[in-house]
Amino acid sequence: MTLVVGVIVLALLLLLATCGGKQTTKSKAKGTDVPRTTMSNDVAARAPRLTVPAAFDTKHGWDIPDGSTEYAIAEATNRIAYLERVGNELFRLRTLNPATGKYGWEGEAWRPLFTGDRFPRLLSVSKDGQDYFVTWSYGKLSPQALKAAESIVSLDVYDAASGQVSRVEVPWTDAPVVTADGPGIVISDGKATSAVVDPATAEVVKVPPGSLGYPKGCGDCRKLTQVRAMTDKGLLISGAREFWVRGGWYSRKVAPKEADPASGIPASMAGGYLLAKWQPKKGSKEAGTHDLWVLHDVAKGKAVIQVRCRKPAIKPVDDPRLVTSPGGQFLIAGRLAFDLDEKLGYCFEESDGTEPLTLTTVSDDGTAYGAISARSTADAMAGGGRPVRVDLKNAAPAPLAANVRLPSSETMGVGVFRWTDGTFRTHLIGYPRLED
Structure with missing residues (x-):
């Protein structure tokens, strides 16, 4: 009897140990x-x-x-x-x-x-x-x-x-572009059709092209329209040469004084800031040779820091991606760097636009890493160009050994390397x- 009871207890324990729950949504x-x-x-x-x-x-x-x-x-x-x-x-x-x-x-x-x-x-x-x-x-x-129509985006x-x-699961016809630069997940067709997923509630809101809140008097806003990201104030949307936040601010109203107010093009967003490219005012000395890169406060659109860079001889395929230091004081994007505390911006290149520096990562003490003459951020991390260390507090690049591998990011005091x-x-x- 004791043996039988022991066998039954052991069987029950094994059954409990192997039973699992069914996964739900x-x-x-x-x-x-x-x-x-x-x-x-x-x-x-x-x-x-x-x-x-x-x-x-x-x-x-x-x-x-x-x-x-x-x-x-x-x-x-x-x-x-x-x-x-x-x-x-x-x-x-x-x-x-x-x-x-x-x-x-x-x-x-x-x-x-x-x-x-x-x-x-x-x-x-x-x-x-x-x-x-x-x-x-x-x-x-x-x-x-x-x-x-039976295709879906599954998240x-x-x-x-x-x-x-x-x-x-969101039904979707065309190849999707999925981004999460703000407080929502945006699915778009790379144009004017989009849907926003709330990460907290999983609620999906579809936004048709007719509901983008085009600014009054902006003819170029209806050309090459593209939904870019979700901000705390609404969707960030761009046209051929201008951009706006639906229900919020409009680029022409927040353009820096030195820029043509109808020339703004958003590049990327991170840490509550938007990086945009503007053309200097027509007739100005650098109108044909330089771009004006401006860091905007996403909440109100206000221009916070601006810096001039020479127009590249060959336009990059991708706009520079904005990256923040873990604490948020410093931001980098390609050859650009910004110090929020000091309100300073830097463009790392020679005066004639040669020898551009592509930055890969930045830390809270203002130390950034990158490579001179790399084709892109990915190329710099793969060993392209000449690696350097940059102290953003004095904007001084220092060369590193040619075989140094650059970090792809830094978080919690740790550099991450691929x-x-x-x-x-x-x-x-x-x-x-x-x-x-």
């Missing part, structure tokens, strides 16, 4: 902030030390092998998120605390609508002080679907702190900043 991810056996807090124990700027300690750090090279940062919740493969077709979102090297929560594995040979896309977004990670893919739910929105996730080893395995490596 809202669920909580697994895991807590504890080290995992697959993780080493000392990179030197598991990978070669990279040649990086002297400010970073290559004797300590962390290494994420075989994950996505695209990652997202939630500074307020001490998280960096990346994707990893689970088998041939599934993917999982995982998180890590960059300051400690400890893993956090991980999401359930899922199959994206993309083909399995590439990673889903990954973004971060913040609203009302809460950070979220967003993964998305685009395609058809059913392989047998024939109509274009998983994760609470960065807890891992709770909401699935959002690396591909000799077996073509991708790595994200974090080195802590050395104490002064």
Whole structure:
């Protein structure tokens, strides 16, 4: 009898241990902030030390092998998120605390609508002080679907702190452009059709082209119209030469005095600021040779800092992406840099426009890294151009060794570096900043 009872109890314990819950549209991810056996807090124990700027300690750090090279940062919740493969077709979102090297929560594995040979896309977004990670893919739910309207944008929105996730599916006809530069996730066709996803509620609001609130008297606003981003005041939208926030401010009304008020073109947005390019007033000395780059306060459109740069001989394919230091005092974008406290802007190039400096990352002490004559930010991080260190407090670039690898970002006192080893395995490596 005792033996039979023991067998029954053991069977019940095994049953309870193997039973799992069914995932719904809202669920909580697994895991807590504890080290995992697959993780080493000392990179030197598991990978070669990279040649990086002297400010970073290559004797300590962390290494994420075989994950996505695209990652997202939630500074307020001490998280960096990346994707990893689970088998041939599934993917999982995982998180890590960059300051400690400890893993956090991980999401359930899922199959994206993309083909399995590439990673889903990954973004971060913040609203009302809460950070979220967003993964998305685009395609058809059913392989047998024939109509274009049966394609959808599928998004998983994760609470960065807890891992709770909401699935959002938005029917979409054309190839989507998905951005999260402000407090909302914007899906657009790269033109005037868009939808906005609220990361806190998962509510979707579709915005047809006729509801964009075109400014009165702006003829160019209806040409090449493009929904750019979501701001706290409404959608940021641009036309052929002007831009506006729906229900808010209009670029012509906030143009800097030195600029042609009908020439503004938005480039990118970050940290509550918008970077826009303007043409100097017609007839001015530099009207044909220079662009005026202006940092605007997104809330009111007010011009905060401006700097002149010579027009490039070959126009870049992408507008420069605005990047903030972790604390937000410094911002960089391509060859541009801004110091909010000192209200100073810099354009790093020779007077004739040659030898431009492409910046990749900036820290809270005003130290930036980049490369001279690199074709793009990605080229600079891949070893293109001549690497340099820049002290934005005195705007002085200093050359680095030619083989120095540049950080792709800095967060919580840790520089993040991308690396591909000799077996073509991708790595994200974090080195802590050395104490002064």
